[in-house]
Amino acid sequence: MPTRPLVTSYKDDSRLFADIWHKIAWTLALVVLVAWPFMASARWLTIGTQTLVAVVGAVSLMILTGFAGQISLGHAAFMAIGAYTVAVAGHVLHLPFWLGIPMGGFAAAIVGLAVGPFALRLRGLYLALVTLGLIPIVAHILLSFPELTGGVSGISVPMHTGFSAVEGASSLGDMTAAWHVAGLELSFQTKLYFLYLGIATAVCLAGVNISRSNTGRAMMAVRDSDLAAEALGVNPAKAKIMAFGISSFFAGVAGAMYAFEQQYITIEPPFDLHMSVHYISMIVIGGVGTIFGAVAGAITLVMLSPLVETLTAGLPILSDLTSAQRSTLVFSVAVCGFLIFEPLGLFGIYLRIKRYFLTWPFRY
Amino acid sequence: MVELMTPLLQLQDVDLSFKGVRALREVSLAVNPGELLAIIGPNGAGKTSLFNCISGLYSPQSGAIIFEGQNIVKAPAHSRATMGIARMFQNLALYEHLTVLDNMLVGCHHRYTSAWWADMLWTEGAQKQEREARALAEDIIDFLNLEGVRKTPVGVLPYGVLKRVELGRALCMEPKLLLLDEPAAGLNREETEDMARYILDIKEDRGITQILIEHDLHMVLDLADRVAVLEFGNAIAVGTPDKIRNDPAVRAAYLGNSEDTI
Numbered sequence: 225m226p227t228r229p230l231v232t233s234y235k236d237d238s239r240l241f242a243d244i245w246h247k248i249a250w251t252l253a254l255v256v257l258v259a260w261p262f263m264a265s266a267r268w269l270t271i272g273t274q275t276l277v278a279v280v281g282a283v284s285l286m287i288l289t290g291f292a293g294q295i296s297l298g299h300a301a302f303m304a305i306g307a308y309t310v311a312v313a314g315h316v317l318h319l320p321f322w323l324g325i326p327m328g329g330f331a332a333a334i335v336g337l338a339v340g341p342f343a344l345r346l347r348g349l350y351l352a353l354v355t356l357g358l359i360p361i362v363a364h365i366l367l368s369f370p371e372l373t374g375g376v377s378g379i380s381v382p383m384h385t386g387f388s389a390v391e392g393a394s395s396l397g398d399m400t401a402a403w404h405v406a407g408l409e410l411s412f413q414t415k416l417y418f419l420y421l422g423i424a425t426a427v428c429l430a431g432v433n434i435s436r437s438n439t440g441r442a443m444m445a446v447r448d449s450d451l452a453a454e455a456l457g458v459n460p461a462k463a464k465i466m467a468f469g470i471s472s473f474f475a476g477v478a479g480a481m482y483a484f485e486q487q488y489i490t491i492e493p494p495f496d497l498h499m500s501v502h503y504i505s506m507i508v509i510g511g512v513g514t515i516f517g518a519v520a521g522a523i524t525l526v527m528l529s530p531l532v533e534t535l536t537a538g539l540p541i542l543s544d545l546t547s548a549q550r551s552t553l554v555f556s557v558a559v560c561g562f563l564i565f566e567p568l569g570l571f572g573i574y575l576r577i578k579r580y581f582l583t584w585p586f587r588y
Numbered sequence: 589m590v591e592l593m594t595p596l597l598q599l600q601d602v603d604l605s606f607k608g609v610r611a612l613r614e615v616s617l618a619v620n621p622g623e624l625l626a627i628i629g630p631n632g633a634g635k636t637s638l639f640n641c642i643s644g645l646y647s648p649q650s651g652a653i654i655f656e657g658q659n660i661v662k663a664p665a666h667s668r669a670t671m672g673i674a675r676m677f678q679n680l681a682l683y684e685h686l687t688v689l690d691n692m693l694v695g696c697h698h699r700y701t702s703a704w705w706a707d708m709l710w711t712e713g714a715q716k717q718e719r720e721a722r723a724l725a726e727d728i729i730d731f732l733n734l735e736g737v738r739k740t741p742v743g744v745l746p747y748g749v750l751k752r753v754e755l756g757r758a759l760c761m762e763p764k765l766l767l768l769d770e771p772a773a774g775l776n777r778e779e780t781e782d783m784a785r786y787i788l789d790i791k792e793d794r795g796i797t798q799i800l801i802e803h804d805l806h807m808v809l810d811l812a813d814r815v816a817v818l819e820f821g822n823a824i825a826v827g828t829p830d831k832i833r834n835d836p837a838v839r840a841a842y843l844g845n846s847e848d849t850i
Contacts, residue, residue: 234718234719234722234723234726235715235719237722238715238718429710430708430709433707433708433709433710434704434707434708436710436718437702437707437708437710437714437718438693438696438697438700438702438707438714438717438718438721439704439707439708440707441686441690441693441694441697442694442697444683444685444686444690444694445683445694445697448683448684448685448686449681449683451645451681452677452681452682452683453666453694454644454645454664454665454666454669455643455644455645455665455666455669455674455675455677455681456666456669456674456694456695456697456757456761457666457667457669457670457697457698457761458666458694458697459664459666460666466704470704470708513685
């Protein structure tokens with residue numbers, strides 16, 4: 225039996241779900257994703273929501289660093305801009321969340337487009353240093369307007385569904401109230417989960433479409449050799465600035481999602497270098513250069529610490545450490561292990577498994 | 589006959605120096621439409637520098653580069669590529685993480701008019717352009733007999749195939765002028781013969797004007813319509829292969845003052 229249908233047109237060849245196996249896998253994934261909020265405990269539902277935020281953040285960094293090859297340590301700054309935009313939009317202006325999230329994206333994209341030109345002359349570590357500088361600059365600006373942003377003490381992030389305030393709703397917005405739909409009670413956490421599932425799916429699709437289209441190939445051409453890209457008619461400046469713009473837009477969206485999930489945000493932590501490095505580790509562990517890698521890395525890193533806490537609780541030496549120490553330990557071992565044994569990340573492991581089944585029963 | 593046409597590309601007194609080194613000294617050269625012009629010369633004569641000036645990676649200190657009646661000496665490299673100047677690099681400059689097909693499609697870059705947001709949303713228009721580019725890339729893949737490796741990442745392919753992929757990527761740009769920088773360097777006899785056949789097919793079937801840099805003199809003298817000889821940045825002779833073969837200045841540059849023949 226052929227494992228895949230015969231490809232007879234270029235359209236067939238660019239399908240996302242090429243064969244029956246893809247369709248089965250994605251149907252199973254969809255069932256798990258939809259059932260998750262109803263099956264998981266409150267703690268694991270929160271972890272699921274946080275994973276979806278990380279997926280959006282990792283995909284946006286993948287577009288910039290994985291596709292266009294521009295190393296950025298300023299990812300936390302773009303996310304902070306998105307987060308504070310929705311906080312101010314909700315807290316001060318009483319705007320609904322569905323307006324706030326794209327606003328957060330656009331605010332971050334404006335800053336991203338302003339930083340983009342630096343990448344035209346700097347590369348590698350030098351660009352990393354410039355983008356690193358973005359974190360204290362953004363933090364300083366946010367701290368300079370305490371009447372808007374709450375300064376060091378932070379700001380609450382209300383989630384309104386409409387423009388006018390609803391009678392009797394909590395100060396965190398009327399989205400926090402539970403909904404009753406067809407006999408099911410949808411708590412705030414459940415609603416947030418499904419909203420984020422939608423956003424994360426859309427962002428992943430956008431990322432995949434970039435990678436399989438002309439825009440993404442231009443970015444990858446610039447990543448691998450910008451001299452050759454130029455000789456082929458690709459404008460490197462345009463490709464780099466485009467990568468910065470698209471990436472920072474999605475980073476702003478991720479920041480907005482983060483803010484709504486936390487309901488109360490401060491600047492540092494969480495929007496510091498640690499967060500930027502965390503996102504870089506996600507795309508390295510997942511596998512640089514593919515959306516699959518971004519998603520796999522985000523899921524692994526967010527799920528890792530609660531998993532480690534649960535699994536190592538009974539072990540002799542490890543249980544003497546605090547839970548934070550345990551997850552840091554496993555995290556660093558995992559990053560080093562991937563860099564040494566599987567530089568392609570989880571995507572490389574996926575490729576190996578796929579090849580094993582495609583060539584079965586032969587081993588090569 | 590060819591001398592009567594308006595040249596496709598004309599170099600006028602192109603002068604290029606790097607600090608103390610004068611790589612090109614007032615080089616003037618005309619390339620006629622449809623011809624295969626070869627550039628030969630000893631190492632360091634300025635052949636690749638000349639290509640870099642034409643494709644825009646170097647900007648000469650003085651002189652004019654006129655392509656289709658337009659002085660392009662100030663145009664950036666990517667816009668020259670869009671005008672129809674394609675090149676093959678001497679040391680391969682392929683994207684080794686991308687597949688053969690994707691490398692070809694990067695060559696099709698200038699054909700695309702879809703905006704980034706249309707690509708991101710994978711609109712019907714973006715898909716249509718993708719299919720058109722794919723059809724062109726497949727035509728080139730067919731021409732260069734690369735069907736078997738179209739989905740293979742370039743990084744794992746052998747050198748002889750890579751040279752063909754690089755030629756294919758340049759052809760995907762549908763150029764008017766194709767710059768070939770040592771297409772046969774490092775190839776064995778059989779692969780060199782294949783490459784020579786492709787170059788002749790490109791000239792005769794596709795009608796693309798080509799400039800060829802090559803050290804294999806037998807290949808050059810067999811293929812080229814005209815040959816230009818560079819030495820220390822000077823164009824010392826231009827003419828038909830027969831004329832070049834017997835030119836005393838060329839013989840002095842290549843052989844010293846001996847009685848041997850090229």
